[in-house]
Amino acid sequence: MALNTVVLEEVSLREEVRSLLARLGVEEMLANSSGSVAQSASAELQVHSPITGEVIARLPQPSESAAQEAIEAAHRAFLVWRNVPPPRRGELVRALGEELRSGAAELGRLVTLETGKILSEGLGEVQEMIDICSLAVGLSRQLEGRTIASERADHRMMETWHPLGVVGVISAFNFPVAVWSWNAALALVCGDAVVWKPSEKVPLTALAVQALFLRAAAKVGGVPEGLCAVLLGGPRLGELLVDSPRIALLSATGSTAMGRAVGPRLARRFARALLELGGNNAAIVCPSADLDLTLRAVAFAALGTAGQRCTTLRRLIVQESVYEDLISRLQQVYRSVVVGDPRAAGTLVGPLIDERSFAAMQAALEEARSAGATITGGERVPVAGAGGALRHAARQAGYDAFYVRPALVEVAAQIPVVKRETFAPILYVLKYRELEEAIALHNDVSQGLSSSIFTLNMREAERFLSASGSDCGIANVNIGTSGAEIGGAFGGEKETGGGRESGSDAWKQYMRRATNTINYGTRLPLAQGVSFEIEPAEGGATNGSPKPE
Numbered sequence: 001m002a003l004n005t006v007v008l009e010e011v012s013l014r015e016e017v018r019s020l021l022a023r024l025g026v027e028e029m030l031a032n033s034s035g036s037v038a039q040s041a042s043a044e045l046q047v048h049s050p051i052t053g054e055v056i057a058r059l060p061q062p063s064e065s066a067a068q069e070a071i072e073a074a075h076r077a078f079l080v081w082r083n084v085p086p087p088r089r090g091e092l093v094r095a096l097g098e099e100l101r102s103g104a105a106e107l108g109r110l111v112t113l114e115t116g117k118i119l120s121e122g123l124g125e126v127q128e129m130i131d132i133c134s135l136a137v138g139l140s141r142q143l144e145g146r147t148i149a150s151e152r153a154d155h156r157m158m159e160t161w162h163p164l165g166v167v168g169v170i171s172a173f174n175f176p177v178a179v180w181s182w183n184a185a186l187a188l189v190c191g192d193a194v195v196w197k198p199s200e201k202v203p204l205t206a207l208a209v210q211a212l213f214l215r216a217a218a219k220v221g222g223v224p225e226g227l228c229a230v231l232l233g234g235p236r237l238g239e240l241l242v243d244s245p246r247i248a249l250l251s252a253t254g255s256t257a258m259g260r261a262v263g264p265r266l267a268r269r270f271a272r273a274l275l276e277l278g279g280n281n282a283a284i285v286c287p288s289a290d291l292d293l294t295l296r297a298v299a300f301a302a303l304g305t306a307g308q309r310c311t312t313l314r315r316l317i318v319q320e321s322v323y324e325d326l327i328s329r330l331q332q333v334y335r336s337v338v339v340g341d342p343r344a345a346g347t348l349v350g351p352l353i354d355e356r357s358f359a360a361m362q363a364a365l366e367e368a369r370s371a372g373a374t375i376t377g378g379e380r381v382p383v384a385g386a387g388g389a390l391r392h393a394a395r396q397a398g399y400d401a402f403y404v405r406p407a408l409v410e411v412a413a414q415i416p417v418v419k420r421e422t423f424a425p426i427l428y429v430l431k432y433r434e435l436e437e438a439i440a441l442h443n444d445v446s447q448g449l450s451s452s453i454f455t456l457n458m459r460e461a462e463r464f465l466s467a468s469g470s471d472c473g474i475a476n477v478n479i480g481t482s483g484a485e486i487g488g489a490f491g492g493e494k495e496t497g498g499g500r501e502s503g504s505d506a507w508k509q510y511m512r513r514a515t516n517t518i519n520y521g522t523r524l525p526l527a528q529g530v531s532f533e534i535e536p537a538e539g540g541a542t543n544g545s546p547k548p549e
């Protein structure tokens with residue numbers, strides 16, 4: 001396989017997309033009704049595949065009033081759904097999981113065509129959706145509150161968790177469907193409705209998921225119309241979710257810049273915010289590390305999804321005694337890893353999502369180079385082969401495809417570019433002597449999503465996981481920073497936004513908590529021993545507080 005050119009398959013992406021959408025039930029959904037896809041002919045959304053740059057679909061974008069109506073309909077659906085017993089709500093999510101299982105091959109392929117991630121990762125994303133559905137079905141029979149000791153005789157105190165309202169979901173291009181499912185599967189069993197604004201770069205997978213959801217809803221029956229809606233279009237639709245008093249919780253995944261705009265707006269109206277923002281994930285490699293395992297883990301974490309995961313490994317902090325060995329092996333990997341058509345077996349690195357992403361990568365590399373960094377890779381990889389004709393047609397229309405060789409960048413210190421998240425396959429490498437120094441470097445960035453240490457030394461591993469170790473929401477030992485399972489809470493600290501999605505007790509954010517105190521006695525003792533005696537009325541009633549002796 002040629003390493004320095006990308007050979008594209010000559011298959012019409014447009015045709016394949018059309019057939020996948022038909023198989024996933026999208027055409028039928030759009031033909032029958034809007035299917036909770038807010039749309040009107042107000043503007044057209046062009047969808048490009050990063051594989052060739054060509055336009056693979058054109059969709060109508062909803063007007064503001066159509067979007068507002070979808071939010072209102074979701075609210076009406078919530079008023080019904082909140083009274084459905086949670087295990088029955090779980091049946092809907094079980095059916096959704098089944099639809100995802102039967103459509104996995106098609107949906108996974110569509111993820112690849114729309115985002116450019118390799119097929120195995122496209123399928124992995126759908127598996128992540130299936131997994132969260134399984135978790136949520138179990139959860140639907142385990143939503144639990146605690147009973148708390150009351151200080152008053154003949155009283156019981158407890159917590160009840162109630163449905164919250166309409167949950168807004170804003171998701172990014174890189175995980176076009178899994179992020180919705182982490183939110184929606186939990187929100188649905190928690191009794192909430194969901195309105196989703198996917199990235200305008202990847203609306204087709206969202207449409208497909210909506211079709212699968214509607215199929216699941218039709219199969220289980222009794223699902224109020226409008227319970228899950230999707231708004232396809234630009235940032236204005238996201239703003240509607242942010243500002244709508246109907247949206248009780250907004251879960252937003254994207255850049256820190258987006259979070260900075262969204263967070264204060266939500267705070268202004270006291271809405272709940274679940275923010276999943278930028279990461280600048282690092283791994284520390286210690287002298288005792290198993291270097292074969294480390295190499296594989298670093299390669300997946302740094303190169304997977306072409307460096308476009310929020311969990312992508314961006315900084316590698318290596319102890320000086322193993323530095324030369326590891327870095328020379330990594331350089332070989334960077335020089336030889338197959339960059340190419342994400343549909344082809346053997347490709348590990350597909351295209352970047354678009355030209356902006358390519359430009360941001362080049363600007364970061366330029367900044368590092370002028371600060372004295374040593375760079376392996378980073379250059380654009382030209383496209384050839386039969387599919388080149390398709391790309392040529394796309395270029396005629398003003399669009400292009402952007403394949404790059406991933407970049408390994410050795411830096412002497414954590415210069416400003418290293419502290420920023422550039423959403424591209426750039427791995428900065430730093431050297432350290434003492435573990436304390438490595439941990440200090442590790443934490444000296446404003447983001448706090450995911451982290452790893454590679455060591456066989458128990459003291460080093462435990463130090464890294466301790467209160468004075470990694471300051472991230474995810475801290476791993478001997479595995480990379482990306483590829484988290486859905487069973488754990490997912491999210492990070494500092495400028496990553498503090499939100500937690502997916503497993504563990506993340507479900508609590510999708511519900512409201514009520515503290516209930518029940519008096520099953522005949523007296524009315526007041527908390528904190530407060531005495532508040534009123535004159536006995538006719539019949540001799542008093543407040544019943546225990547009287548001091």
Ligand code: UN1
Pocket residue numbers: 128174175179253308309310311481482483484485
């Ligand atoms: C993201 O990039 O927004 O841990 C999510 C991972 C995936 C999720 C990534 N399970 O890499």
